[in-house]
Amino acid sequence: MLSNHDVVLCSTCRARIRWALTTANGRRQPVNAEPDALGNLAVSRGPDGRLYVRSLTRAHPEPRAGEYRMMPHHATCAARPSWRRT
Numbered sequence: 001m002l003s004n005h006d007v008v009l010c011s012t013c014r015a016r017i018r019w020a021l022t023t024a025n026g027r028r029q030p031v032n033a034e035p036d037a038l039g040n041l042a043v044s045r046g047p048d049g050r051l052y053v054r055s056l057t058r059a060h061p062e063p064r065a066g067e068y069r070m071m072p073h074h075a076t077c078a079a080r081p082s083w084r085r086t
């Protein structure tokens with residue numbers, strides 16, 4: 001279960017989000033706070049207590065055990081249209 005202790009509010013649209021580090025390059029990425037069946041990210045809690053995020057791919061579309069399917073916040077953020085992918 002994901003705890004709520006790392007949930008914050010998006011500074012622009014006030015949605016509930018969490019910050020995770022990408023497994024690819026350690027960059028911070030905001031994800032929506034709750035798991036989302038339509039998400040394309042797999043988020044897991046690392047042994048250091050941080051959240052880590054990786055992209056699900058067409059070849060490997062399912063989260064592994066201990067991962068949650070989640071939505072990148074920039075896909076739904078109402079206040080940051082520049083985040084949206086075209």
Ligand SMILES: [Zn+2]
Nearest residue numbers: 010013077078
């Ligand atoms: Zn937002």
